[in-house]
Amino acid sequence: MRSAVIRAGRGILWYLREATGEAKWHEYADRCRRQGVVPMSRREFERHRADHNEHNPQSRCC
Amino acid sequence: MSTNTEERHGPTGGSKRMSLRSLLIWGAIAVVGAVCWAVLALVRGEQISALWILFAALASYFIAYRFYARFITYRVLKVDDTRATPAERLENGVDFDVTDRRVLFGHHFAAIAGAGPLVGPVLAAQMGYLPGTAWIIVGVILAGAVQDLMVMFFSMRRDGKSLGQMVREEIGVVGGTAALIAVFAIMIIILAVLALVVVNALAESPWGVFSIALTIPIALFMGFYLRFIRPGRVMEVTAIGVALLLLAIIGGGFVDDWGLASSLTLSKETLTLCLVLYGFFASILPVWMLLTPRDYLSTFMKIGVIVLLAVGLVLANPLLENEAVTEFGREGTGPVFAGKLFPFVFITIACGALSGFHSLIASGTTPKMIAKESHVRMIGYGGMLMESFVAISALIAASVIDQGLYFAINSPAGATGGTPEAAAEFVRTLGFTISPADLTNAAQSIEEQSLISRTGGAPTLAFGISLIFTEAFGGGLAAFWYHFAIMFEALFILTAVDAGTRVGRFMLQDTIGNLWRKYDDISWKPASWSASAIVVALWGYMLYVGVTDPLGGINQLFPLFGISNQLLAAIALTLCVTLLIKHGKAKWAWVPGIGLAWDLIVTMTASWQKVFSDNPSIGYFKQRSVYQDSIDNGALRAPAKDMDQMQQIVTNSTVNGVLQLIFALLVIVVVVNAFVIWFKAVRAGGLPTTEVPHQPSRLVAPSSFFATKEEKEAVRRNEELTRAGDER
Numbered sequence: 001m002r003s004a005v006i007r008a009g010r011g012i013l014w015y016l017r018e019a020t021g022e023a024k025w026h027e028y029a030d031r032c033r034r035q036g037v038v039p040m041s042r043r044e045f046e047r048h049r050a051d052h053n054e055h056n057p058q059s060r061c062c
Numbered sequence: 063m064s065t066n067t068e069e070r071h072g073p074t075g076g077s078k079r080m081s082l083r084s085l086l087i088w089g090a091i092a093v094v095g096a097v098c099w100a101v102l103a104l105v106r107g108e109q110i111s112a113l114w115i116l117f118a119a120l121a122s123y124f125i126a127y128r129f130y131a132r133f134i135t136y137r138v139l140k141v142d143d144t145r146a147t148p149a150e151r152l153e154n155g156v157d158f159d160v161t162d163r164r165v166l167f168g169h170h171f172a173a174i175a176g177a178g179p180l181v182g183p184v185l186a187a188q189m190g191y192l193p194g195t196a197w198i199i200v201g202v203i204l205a206g207a208v209q210d211l212m213v214m215f216f217s218m219r220r221d222g223k224s225l226g227q228m229v230r231e232e233i234g235v236v237g238g239t240a241a242l243i244a245v246f247a248i249m250i251i252i253l254a255v256l257a258l259v260v261v262n263a264l265a266e267s268p269w270g271v272f273s274i275a276l277t278i279p280i281a282l283f284m285g286f287y288l289r290f291i292r293p294g295r296v297m298e299v300t301a302i303g304v305a306l307l308l309l310a311i312i313g314g315g316f317v318d319d320w321g322l323a324s325s326l327t328l329s330k331e332t333l334t335l336c337l338v339l340y341g342f343f344a345s346i347l348p349v350w351m352l353l354t355p356r357d358y359l360s361t362f363m364k365i366g367v368i369v370l371l372a373v374g375l376v377l378a379n380p381l382l383e384n385e386a387v388t389e390f391g392r393e394g395t396g397p398v399f400a401g402k403l404f405p406f407v408f409i410t411i412a413c414g415a416l417s418g419f420h421s422l423i424a425s426g427t428t429p430k431m432i433a434k435e436s437h438v439r440m441i442g443y444g445g446m447l448m449e450s451f452v453a454i455s456a457l458i459a460a461s462v463i464d465q466g467l468y469f470a471i472n473s474p475a476g477a478t479g480g481t482p483e484a485a486a487e488f489v490r491t492l493g494f495t496i497s498p499a500d501l502t503n504a505a506q507s508i509e510e511q512s513l514i515s516r517t518g519g520a521p522t523l524a525f526g527i528s529l530i531f532t533e534a535f536g537g538g539l540a541a542f543w544y545h546f547a548i549m550f551e552a553l554f555i556l557t558a559v560d561a562g563t564r565v566g567r568f569m570l571q572d573t574i575g576n577l578w579r580k581y582d583d584i585s586w587k588p589a590s591w592s593a594s595a596i597v598v599a600l601w602g603y604m605l606y607v608g609v610t611d612p613l614g615g616i617n618q619l620f621p622l623f624g625i626s627n628q629l630l631a632a633i634a635l636t637l638c639v640t641l642l643i644k645h646g647k648a649k650w651a652w653v654p655g656i657g658l659a660w661d662l663i664v665t666m667t668a669s670w671q672k673v674f675s676d677n678p679s680i681g682y683f684k685q686r687s688v689y690q691d692s693i694d695n696g697a698l699r700a701p702a703k704d705m706d707q708m709q710q711i712v713t714n715s716t717v718n719g720v721l722q723l724i725f726a727l728l729v730i731v732v733v734v735n736a737f738v739i740w741f742k743a744v745r746a747g748g749l750p751t752t753e754v755p756h757q758p759s760r761l762v763a764p765s766s767f768f769a770t771k772e773e774k775e776a777v778r779r780n781e782e783l784t785r786a787g788d789e790r
Contacts, residue, residue: 015168019165020296020300042293042294043293045293045294049156050289053350054348054349056157057353057564057565057568059249059562059565060360060558060562061173061419061420061422061423062176062419
């Protein structure tokens with residue numbers, strides 16, 4: 001029972017991280033670590049993502 | 063699951079016989095659905111529970127998803143999980159990005175669903191609950207979700223091309239150009255009507271204005287927090303933002319005590335100006351400041367409210383006050399919008415049943431993130447079913463309200479006169495009874511000055527939701543729930559307005575950029591500012607027309623909105639039929655063809671009536687000539703109060719009529735152009751298309767919401783292989 005609750009909680013947290021895009025940074029940092037590259041700072045990374053959104057607006061429907 | 067998915071479903075979409083267990087489950091769902099539909103169809107003259115509608119919808123959705131969507135996906139479109147999707151082939155971590163199917167489902171749903179499915183069904187409730195229910199459910203299954211699924215599939219097979227691009231390349235330059243103009247024009251109308259809904263909900267409501275105004279500083283705070291204080295911590299800042307938002311709603315209840323009530327009681331004209339200025343600044347400010355954080359808030363509220371509404375409905379189990387079919391459907395004399403059940407119910411409810419705007423989202427962004435081809439079923443078809451569920455909830459919320467109150471809220475001010483006594487009298491002429499005292503009490507219960515002629519759907523929905531939530535969760539919080547509901551509707555709409563203005567600005571810059579290169583540079587301020595100003599001015603003008611129209615803006619503009627949205631759907635479905643025929647699958651052309659044929663019949667009938675009807679409450683040009691004649695004779699005609707208003711009606715009706723005519727003509731151009739291609743393609747047994755050739759996929763992922771045992775096993779095996787590969 002308790003493990004099921006913990007699993008569900010982990011699942012929700014995972015979903016929120018992915019859906020909000022927070023996971024992107026962690027994926028990027030992991031990838032850099034695997035490839036032995038020094039990652040850029042999180043601030044810089046998020047700026048890049050924001051710059052991209054700047055030029056690619058997504059419409060929201062009614 | 064690469065090859066396995068194909069084998070498992072087989073070429074026919076079901077090589078494996080259904081097990082006894084699933085046969086029993088699906089049999090039970092079918093029985094529940096059939097019983098609910100039978101109750102809805104047969105019971106007359108007595109009140110029934112709203113849950114019959116809810117479960118009829120759910121059972122129908124499950125069956126449609128399990129059988130029809132699977133049939134389309136595997137048999138008609140023949141999705142192929144051995145093919146790499148654009149996300150896999152072109153992965154760049156930014157727009158092409160392999161995304162978990164459930165996460166992408168959330169993203170896609172958040173992008174397609176907004177205030178539309180909440181507003182249309184509320185207005186359509188004037189025809190009774192049954193026509194709306196039937197159209198929402200049948201429409202989504204046979205047309206709306208099919209459109210979303212197919213457009214998404216075809217765009218995915220073309221590296222995420224947009225609808226306009228696909229029409230140009232697959233149908234022709236003429237059709238493509240017409241489609242491009244139609245998309246832009248329709249977007250302007252949609253923005254104007256959405257903004258009109260907000261204006262009508264906030265006018266003379268200091269509580270509402272207070273809460274909504276505060277969303278701007280809250281979003282700005284979130285934006286700066288994410289940019290400078292703690293970059294990337296979206297969940298944390300969204301939690302703070304939502305908490306502040308709830309405080310803003312609660313705080314609105316004290317505007318009277320703080321002496322802010324009179325300064326926050328804004329007229330519709332002032333609100334229009336505020337919205338236009340807001341739209342302009344939102345379009346030129348960097349997205350991180352306002353647009354992105356507002357989107358986080360709006361998405362969170364969207365999902366939260368939908369879950370809350372579903373739970374609330376089941377707990378409250380309200381009775382339907384509305385009739386199954388009202389006489390307005392037969393006579394076409396309804397005060398909310400004019401015209402008979404056919405075709406006007408079908409255009410009043412666009413979002414939730416068949417929404418052409420989705421084809422813009424289903425092509426472009428979402429297809430670039432799909433991990434496996436088979437996911438289009440869950441994301442495209444499933445996402446639209448979810449929006450349809452929102453529409454059903456809204457229809458229920460509007461149908462549990464006392465019907466006298468419903469018509470007092472939704473009839474234009476010209477009809478109700480604006481006072482409780484006059485409104486009660488007007489409602490009596492419609493055949494309902496509500497006393498002036500009851501009207502005043504209803505407004506007081508939610509701490510608003512008045513509910514009379516608060517058209518646009520939002521106040522009605524908010525009132526219905528506050529009834530349901532008060533019943534379900536108790537606590538006497540009716541006023542809080544009402545403003546909570548107004549807040550989230552306004553939040554969706556403002557998000558749609560600022561994102562839409564920005565998209566419109568980009569489209570305009572892109573188009574003008576073809577003639578004048580420099581204008582295309584989106585960071586060049588003269589271009590971005592002037593393009594934003596043009597877009598805002600266009601929808602701002604239409605908004606102003608709606609706000610000041612003596613005949614009632616919603617009454618006049620909502621049909622234009624619904625028709626144009628579904629004309630866009632006609633373009634999208636035409637593209638789907640064209641592509642099936644070009645791919646040599648003419649025998650399956652009926653799948654999008656059913657939706658297309660119905661949609662063309664409905665929109666063309668409605669357009670014809672709106673343009674040529676000699677009933678002045680329906681036909682724009684008849685309206686124009688009736689008022690012009692009166693002006694020529696120097697006579698006033700109700701509901702105009704002076705000659706200025708008479709002149710205004712003449713101008714507005716002309717503008718609306720001309721727009722209506724242009725939209726219909728543009729769509730006819732696209733369809734006729736497509737006819738030529740169909741003819742050629744059928745004769746040739748197919749034609750080449752711009753589909754990207756097959757390239758093998760290396761990804762493995764389950765294909766629908768829940769992974770089967772075999773799929774889990776395949777994912778695990780693939781992970782082991784990858785790990786082994788990495789170590790080597």
